[in-house]
Amino acid sequence: EDQVTQSPEALRLQEGESSSLNCSYTVSGLRGLFWYRQDPGKGPEFLFTLYSAGEEKEKERLKATLTKKESFLHITAPKPEDSATYLCAVQRGGSGNTGKLIFGQGTTLQVKP
Amino acid sequence: DGGITQSPKYLFRKEGQNVTLSCEQNLNHDAMYWYRQDPGQGLRLIYYSQIVNDFQKGDIAEGYSVSREKKESFPLTVTSAQKNPTAFYLCATFSTGWGGYTFGSGTRLTVV
Numbered sequence: 059e060d061q062v063t064q065s066p067e068a069l070r071l072q073e074g075e076s077s078s079l080n081c082s083y084t085v086s087g088l089r090g091l092f093w094y095r096q097d098p099g100k101g102p103e104f105l106f107t108l109y110s111a112g113e114e115k116e117k118e119r120l121k122a123t124l125t126k127k128e129s130f131l132h133i134t135a136p137k138p139e140d141s142a143t144y145l146c147a148v149q150r151g152g153s154g155n156t157g158k159l160i161f162g163q164g165t166t167l168q169v170k171p
Numbered sequence: 172d173g174g175i176t177q178s179p180k181y182l183f184r185k186e187g188q189n190v191t192l193s194c195e196q197n198l199n200h201d202a203m204y205w206y207r208q209d210p211g212q213g214l215r216l217i218y219y220s221q222i223v224n225d226f227q228k229g230d231i232a233e234g235y236s237v238s239r240e241k242k243e244s245f246p247l248t249v250t251s252a253q254k255n256p257t258a259f260y261l262c263a264t265f266s267t268g269w270g271g272y273t274f275g276s277g278t279r280l281t282v283v
Contacts, residue, residue, distance in 0.1 A: 062213065092271055101177075101261055101274035102214075145214070149270075157202050157221070157265040158229070159272060161213035 060085045064146050064162035071136055071169050079131040079165045081146030089151030091129050092159065093122050096143045105131075105144075136169045143167070174198065177262050177275035183283045184249065184256060192247045192278045194262035202265040203245040204272070207231060207258045214261065220245055249280065257282050 063082045071077055083091065090109050094102035106115045108124040115122050119140065121132040131144055143166045147159040178193045196203065202221045206214040216229030220239040234253025239245055249256045262275040 067211075090270055094272075094274075099259075099277070099279070101175075101263075101276045102272075104271055104273070107269070107271050147214075157204070157272075158216055158219065159214075161206075161215075163211060163213045 060148065060150060060160045062146055062148055062160050062162035064144075064165050066165060067163065068166045069168070071133075071167070073137055073169055073171050074135045076132070076134045076136070078133070079144055079146075079167070081129040081131070081162055082127060083129070083146075083148045083160075083162075084127075085148045085150050085160065087151040089149040091124055092147045092149070093129070093131055094145040094147070096145055096164070098143075102145055133167070136167075138169045138171050141167055141169045175262055175264060175273060175275035177260075177278050179278060180276070182278055182280045184280060185283060187251045189248055189250050190280065192249070192260055192262075192280070194245045194247065194275060195243055196245075196262075196264050196275075197243065198264055198266070198273060199242070200264035200266055200273075201242070202267075203239070204263045204265065205229075205235075205237065205245070205247045206261045206263065208261060208277075209258050217247065217260075256280055 065080045093105040096102040106122040111126045143164045147161040175196045184190045204219040205217040218237040220226035236248045260278045263272040
């Protein structure tokens with residue numbers, strides 16, 4: 059069964075304190091792994107797509123990496139405006155792909171000034 | 172600007188009442204999805220449609236219904252058969268171009 063597990067559920071950091079969020083997954087034939095950011099009461103906002111093990115992508119203070127079993131979202135020198143819930147999702151590949159994403163439960167990040 | 176519009180932002184439902192959530196897109200994407208989000212849980216798929224006049228059940232379709240009469244619109248009806256409808260509902264489209272989802276801003280449904 060396809061499954062995505064994110065850890066930790068919640069993370070509190072001081073401004074400037076770097077850390078990483080984990081996304082472990084099991085899926086039959088990975089088509090893509092997605093990271094989204096979600097602010098309270100809003101829809102998720104796209105951050106990254108990773109397609110194959112070893113791939114890395116960066117955007118400002120965020121860097122996403124992918125292995126065959128997990129993905130990490132590294133946050134370097136975070137600022138209070140990075141506070142949000144970060145969602146990880148996977149898409150299965152192969153024939154009959156419906157575009158369906160399987161989501162983890164999210165990691166809620168709070169960055170204190 | 173291209174995007175997805177969900178309305179209303181807040182919706183209150185009485186016991187035994189059906190309510191309809193609107194989702195409109197001008198991205199020209201074929202595939203549209205409805206997800207439900209509960210605190211501490213991942214997004215769960217309710218229904219999806221890959222083409223006009225066709226849709227499929229997701230993982231938690233019981234108590235919900237949809238229609239897809241035109242490409243731009245994918246409304247979700249929460250029926251009285253849905254016993255625990257209080258949640259945050261998200262509509263999304265899928266782009267075959269960049270291979271990812273674009274989400275609307277969501278509708279928060281509360282049973283009163």
